[in-house]
Amino acid sequence: MAGGAREVLTLQLGHFAGFVGAHWWNQQDAALREAADAKETPGELCPDVLYRAGRTLHFFVEECDYLQGFQVLCDLHDGFSGVGAKAAELLQDEYSGRGIIAWGLLPGPYALGEPRRNIFRLLNTAFGLARLSAHSSLVCPLSLGGSLGLRPEPPVRFPQLHYDAALPFHCSAILATALDTVTAPYRLHSSPVSMVHLAEMLNYSGKKVVTAGATIPFPLVPSQSLPDTLVQLGGATPWTPLSACGDPSGTHCFAQSVVLRGLDRACHTSSQHAPGRPLPSPLHACSTGEEVLALYLQQQQPRARSSAHLLLAPCKVAPPYPRLFSRLRQQGLVPDAAPTGPAVDSIPVLGALCSSSSWNRTLGDLAQELSTLDLRRWASFLDAGVERDDFQELLQELHGLAQCYRAGDGLEA
Missing domain, CATH: 3.40.50.1440 (Tubulin/FtsZ, GTPase domain)
Incomplete structure (x- = not known):
């Protein structure tokens, strides 16, 4: 590319x-x-x-x-x-x-x-x-x-x-x-x-090994804004883990790169609040979608070093992409009622790369097994050229990598 x-x-x-x-x-x-x-x-x-x-x-x-x-x-x-x-x-x-x-x-x-x-x-x-x-x-x-x-x-x-x-x-x-x-x-x-x-x-x-996660599709309802959706997600990790590291809840994030794509600019901020009434959250006071996403990430992981990108371009899922979105509208938004019309051809997606303390447990468990x-x-594995010394060196490398991800060793933002 x-x-x-x-x-x-x-x-x-x-x-x-x-x-x-x-x-x-x-x-x-x-x-x-x-x-x-x-x-x-x-x-x-x-x-x-x-x-x-x-x-x-x-x-x-x-x-x-x-x-x-x-x-x-x-x-x-x-x-x-x-x-x-x-x-x-x-x-x-x-x-x-x-x-x-x-x-x-x-x-x-x-x-x-x-x-x-x-x-x-x-x-x-x-x-x-x-x-x-x-x-x-x-x-x-x-x-x-x-x-x-x-x-x-x-x-x-x-x-x-x-x-x-x-x-x-x-x-x-x-x-x-x-x-x-x-x-x-x-x-x-x-x-x-x-x-x-x-x-x-x-x-x-x-910390060279990172985890990936994604929300596919990002669950935006047409009548809502980005701040509304992020508030509804609550304090839980907003993306599904994709690196086979188990449940990310309770883990510490040292650094993260987050991308949200495919939302119309009109949805990036909230404009529907009555004068004189308190805002539902600090996210609703942001003037741009980039500010909304950055503030949300700071609230979720206040000690993590974060980079955020907000893109208008959605992810294309037209054939030969498999039809996995039977309940979604054509633009990948979550319907208020049963969807009708053409099949989904694009979706909004939230994706993240994260340097996470979950690798301390995952790599340690891998070495233990x-x-x-x-x-x-x-023996056939050894016949392929792997020496016993290579195996012992592997265990040491895994333990060494795992130690890099101790939760107390993070760099504060």
Whole structure:
């Protein structure tokens, strides 16, 4: 993708990564077609997408006017986690100073009745996280599952979506929607935020592994404003977690990048309050949507370093995107009554990347589960080239990463 000579090269590695990438390219291509047919709002997302297959990365790098960095989309649960880690290592060596953001992709839920497959999934995930964090600016697992460990958890729920977690076609579409939203800050036509700047905001003190979350779609009722909707969300985390770290309630956020897209400007602030009456909340006193979102994030996580972007452009969900929005209006808004009319073709989305203390527990639990394994029972994994010393080093790396996310070690805003 390229925008204002701020190119990003994306490597797509793995079977499930192919599903996610296909949906993502389709969504960007839909935005490109619309931009060609209508007046484009200045400062919005640059939808320029060029998909090519090739064997020589240098050729694509040489075509770039200003290369921000690289995105590595790779399966995290199988051997492609190692391929992705090696790719990140080579990119780091060859293009030092460029941003490298790795998206570790995991398909839907798994079954307890497949112990061998689950052990290999656990090992690949752990090695992938550790190696990718060593060679990338930022690493973010993306999954609709509830856990990275051996004990399966139910898939996450979206109140307005009807999806089958066992279908890669459904899961990948949802993850692509989140991916298209959270990567927006460094894909804008005019924005001081680059890939490197975003990574530096989130990865300080060694916190290179971040969580993703999204509200798909953002639950705005046509008769309400953005302040009304945010007040109704209350104090709970407003997005559904997408990094298999469990329930985020009670966790601490050190830094976060939040994007809200697809709301008409008229909805950004509240203008329907009677003179002389107290405002429902401080959010209703804000004069711009950007102020509303920034104040809301400050109220939710007062000690976190936050970056917020409010975009007019919605996320495109026209075919071949699966029909997951049976209860929504065409623009993705929540109906007051039973919806009628055309199928949904675009939706508002709230997406976030967060450096969260939940990784202290998740990485620690991952290391604990690995420490109970007897590798002699899984000789085929060792036959693939993994040494016992590599395994012990992995445990140390996971424990070291987990310590970076202790709740008391955050940098106050």
